[in-house]
Amino acid sequence: MKRLSTLLIITAITALTVNAQVQSPAEYLGYELGDQWTPHYKVYNYFHHVAENSDMVIIQDYGKTYEGRELTHIVVTTEENQSNLEEIRTNNLKFVGFEDGEPTENTKAIVWLSYNVHGNETSASEAAMYTIYELITNKSAWLNDVVVIIDPMVNPDGRDRYVYWNKSVTGTQFDAHPEAREHNEPWPGGRTNHYYFDLNRDWAWQTQVESQQRIQAYLKWMPHVHVDFHEQGYNSPYYFAPAARPFHTAITDWQSEYQTMIGMNHTKYFDAEGWLYFTREVFDLFYPSYGDTWPTFNGAIGMTYEQAGHSRAGLGIITNQGDTLTLRDRLIHHGTTGLSTVEITSQNAERVVDEFSMYFSNTRENGSGEYKTFVVKKSSNPDNVSRLMRYLLDQKIQVRAAETSSTTSAYNFENGRTERVSIEQGDYVISTYQPQGTLVRVLFEPKPELEDSLTYDITAWEAHYSFGVDGYALKGQIATTGITLETEPMLSPNIDKPYAYLAKWNSLDDVKFLAHILKEGVKARYSEVPFEMGGEQYPAGTLVITRNGNEPLGEDFDTIVKDAADLLNRNLIPVSTGFVTSGRDFGSSSIRLVTAPRVGLIAGEGTSSNMVGHIWHYFDQQIHYPATLINLDDIGRIDWSDYDVMIMPSGSYNSALGESGMDELRSWVRGGGTLIAVEGANRFLSGKDGFNLSTKSSGNDYDDDMDSRLRKYSDSERSFVSNFNAGAIYELTMDNSHPLAFGYDETYMSLKLGSTAYEYLENGWNVGVAKDGTPRSGFVGNNAQKNLEGSLSYGVQNMGAGTVVYMIDNPFFRGFWHNGKLLVGNAVFIVGN
Numbered sequence: 001m002k003r004l005s006t007l008l009i010i011t012a013i014t015a016l017t018v019n020a021q022v023q024s025p026a027e028y029l030g031y032e033l034g035d036q037w038t039p040h041y042k043v044y045n046y047f048h049h050v051a052e053n054s055d056m057v058i059i060q061d062y063g064k065t066y067e068g069r070e071l072t073h074i075v076v077t078t079e080e081n082q083s084n085l086e087e088i089r090t091n092n093l094k095f096v097g098f099e100d101g102e103p104t105e106n107t108k109a110i111v112w113l114s115y116n117v118h119g120n121e122t123s124a125s126e127a128a129m130y131t132i133y134e135l136i137t138n139k140s141a142w143l144n145d146v147v148v149i150i151d152p153m154v155n156p157d158g159r160d161r162y163v164y165w166n167k168s169v170t171g172t173q174f175d176a177h178p179e180a181r182e183h184n185e186p187w188p189g190g191r192t193n194h195y196y197f198d199l200n201r202d203w204a205w206q207t208q209v210e211s212q213q214r215i216q217a218y219l220k221w222m223p224h225v226h227v228d229f230h231e232q233g234y235n236s237p238y239y240f241a242p243a244a245r246p247f248h249t250a251i252t253d254w255q256s257e258y259q260t261m262i263g264m265n266h267t268k269y270f271d272a273e274g275w276l277y278f279t280r281e282v283f284d285l286f287y288p289s290y291g292d293t294w295p296t297f298n299g300a301i302g303m304t305y306e307q308a309g310h311s312r313a314g315l316g317i318i319t320n321q322g323d324t325l326t327l328r329d330r331l332i333h334h335g336t337t338g339l340s341t342v343e344i345t346s347q348n349a350e351r352v353v354d355e356f357s358m359y360f361s362n363t364r365e366n367g368s369g370e371y372k373t374f375v376v377k378k379s380s381n382p383d384n385v386s387r388l389m390r391y392l393l394d395q396k397i398q399v400r401a402a403e404t405s406s407t408t409s410a411y412n413f414e415n416g417r418t419e420r421v422s423i424e425q426g427d428y429v430i431s432t433y434q435p436q437g438t439l440v441r442v443l444f445e446p447k448p449e450l451e452d453s454l455t456y457d458i459t460a461w462e463a464h465y466s467f468g469v470d471g472y473a474l475k476g477q478i479a480t481t482g483i484t485l486e487t488e489p490m491l492s493p494n495i496d497k498p499y500a501y502l503a504k505w506n507s508l509d510d511v512k513f514l515a516h517i518l519k520e521g522v523k524a525r526y527s528e529v530p531f532e533m534g535g536e537q538y539p540a541g542t543l544v545i546t547r548n549g550n551e552p553l554g555e556d557f558d559t560i561v562k563d564a565a566d567l568l569n570r571n572l573i574p575v576s577t578g579f580v581t582s583g584r585d586f587g588s589s590s591i592r593l594v595t596a597p598r599v600g601l602i603a604g605e606g607t608s609s610n611m612v613g614h615i616w617h618y619f620d621q622q623i624h625y626p627a628t629l630i631n632l633d634d635i636g637r638i639d640w641s642d643y644d645v646m647i648m649p650s651g652s653y654n655s656a657l658g659e660s661g662m663d664e665l666r667s668w669v670r671g672g673g674t675l676i677a678v679e680g681a682n683r684f685l686s687g688k689d690g691f692n693l694s695t696k697s698s699g700n701d702y703d704d705d706m707d708s709r710l711r712k713y714s715d716s717e718r719s720f721v722s723n724f725n726a727g728a729i730y731e732l733t734m735d736n737s738h739p740l741a742f743g744y745d746e747t748y749m750s751l752k753l754g755s756t757a758y759e760y761l762e763n764g765w766n767v768g769v770a771k772d773g774t775p776r777s778g779f780v781g782n783n784a785q786k787n788l789e790g791s792l793s794y795g796v797q798n799m800g801a802g803t804v805v806y807m808i809d810n811p812f813f814r815g816f817w818h819n820g821k822l823l824v825g826n827a828v829f830i831v832g833n
Helices: 004-020 024-029 040-053 080-085 085-096 122-135 140-144 156-169 209-219 253-273 329-348 349-366 384-393 435-443 463-467 508-519 558-569 609-622 633-638 659-670 681-685 714-719 782-788 818-830
Strands: 057-064 070-076 110-117 147-152 224-231 244-247 299-309 316-318 324-326 372-377 400-404 406-412 415-422 428-431 471-472 500-503 524-527 532-534 536-538 543-546 573-575 589-592 599-603 626-631 644-648 674-678 728-734 746-753 765-770 791-799 802-807
Touching: 004 147, 024 040, 024 122, 024 406, 024 508, 040 122, 040 802, 070 122, 070 209, 070 532, 080 085, 085 536, 110 329, 122 140, 122 224, 122 329, 122 782, 140 329, 147 329, 147 463, 156 589, 209 299, 209 406, 224 329, 253 299, 299 329, 324 329, 324 714, 329 349, 349 428, 349 435, 384 463, 384 508, 400 573, 428 435, 435 463, 435 471, 463 818, 471 599, 471 633, 471 659, 508 543, 508 558, 532 659, 543 765, 589 818, 599 609, 599 633, 609 818, 626 633, 633 659, 659 674, 659 791, 659 802, 674 681, 674 818, 681 802, 746 765, 746 818, 802 818
Parallel strands: 110 147, 110 224, 224 299, 599 626, 599 644, 644 674, 674 802
Antiparallel strands: 057 070, 070 147, 316 324, 372 428, 372 471, 400 428, 406 415, 406 471, 500 543, 500 573, 524 543, 524 589, 532 536, 728 746, 728 765, 765 791, 791 802
């Protein structure tokens, strides 16, 4: 004990010497932490100051946000560890299996602390500054055996949106009364990033640049412990690990045990101060795209810490107990748990490293889960396969190919049955016998095992369905070989100044191509019916880009079309005639003209900011096509004739679209407009005059017997669950002869959210319907299943010269349901033309 005490004293003296020039946050900023907000640039500059003046700290930018703000992380450890940092990092990757060779004995536990993924949970970044200063000045002894990585602000765009708004409405002294305007954040709020995406739902899907860049930085380290700092309602006690059930069954006993060890270490500090806290409630570990679960499935001890506050707390607010909760209180609580996490990990560093090493060696040797191998058919849609492969490789997931053709028993994702299937040589194979085997299991398993139906988020996400590819799940292994993802270019006839160019239509990439040429002034057409030409079969939806109608472009016509095809890797078929072997010739009324639509998107107060952002991102970042965002409050003042397509996200429309507003909307549709209602917007239209949509009855059979009203209060949550669908995958029957379903097969796997169900349209086209109430994957309560059976998911109603598209299921959801994005392209560019 005397030697240890001496070592701690020497370490502390060394730290004071090494960090003599480092200013505290208060000294550097000119105010005490918690007295006012610290915007992104000041947080960023403070961490640079620390790195420039301490040999214990290095800072590395890993990217930029959509709005151009720097994303950075700080690596803090002892000066000696800093001198061997690359060896420590590569040793850790050797444990994982990302690097070859045997690790040396120079290993350290690695703790990653992530702050402010939700921009309006603002105490986190303030706590990050408190934490770094405490670590290098007062707690440096813990760093002998630990490397700490701090990401001080995961979501700078959202946080600055909140901070600058709150600064603008707060006086010299904050007003602690909850009804004060500084506690009521306006639309869209600072929680989300530039495109209103919740970055704490994007860890696994990586649809946003912040997530994409952060994941690449994370994979270079693969930390052993990861903490995601959050805030919850301002009246709640502090939450820390262990997490609530349900756990995903891939979570190991050690991951669960160490969560408890960390939580117990926190309790000694919270008990000493008399701070309230809770554990094992609300925040579960099932959905794989959180800041606790995705790191967990990458081998870490992943945890969420939740401080009371959130957007309503401002700089200080009166709680329901009559106390004033201040920003200073909030950041100190987060600082305490962050430091406590480092402390307990320093005390258990050797075991933390050993358990981490065993986690990956066990996965490499034994695989993970019931299904050990997942196959993606090479005959699947090539664009969808390519998108899936890029997604997997970006997460260091190994993909190989079937060495030979074979027949075996497997789960067939196409029909949901276990049966004899044929695997072809060259089919893509993703095995769980690899470093990322657990992550593979979680992303691909047909039916994630839910140990308790009381969960926090969607319960199904399987990659075959979300990417739209065919394949199987096998319980054993098959022989594989290496693959190349390069494809041989398809040969096209060489025709000088062709009569028309033909292009397929069955993926998001085809939508991008059409959007690109339309923006360049090209007029395109599509075929409503299948046709044959030159010995090739072309399905309905095929793009027919004729020279006729594009004469004003002159020689630029061919250049624009071919350059777009090259840019987007599209295969164009030039043809010398408009005469087809079978089907309809190119001058037929069945070859429909597509002109560039003027698209409007209703946004602003009263609409779902998440959904607006998902739709905005689709147009702005995915297909690069303009859409005008219109505040709902302004909808009564627009000239509807300026728009060809109007998209209604979920929202509250009763005030903005009163009787006169609905008259204008109906008149616009009847005059040729296309209205696309997404998810909750359909509830507003249901039953309205002129709209054929109607909700189904609940499907519950209520017993009038008085005994049926007797129920336990303790069973209230489970009673609710019987009517609940957090998000599950359903097989839809599709009418792929309708333009809304062009490019799809006769079935489509849809992510269905909620239990509100709609009747089939009596006067309209029921393009996508859920005939069966049982989901293919995920949990849905019994009553909800009954209600969803025989319900509409996608429908189209003709109204005068215009069209209403009912999207009950939301293909924009969180940007990760890639197989639904062609439906949107069909609705915007094809339906109604």
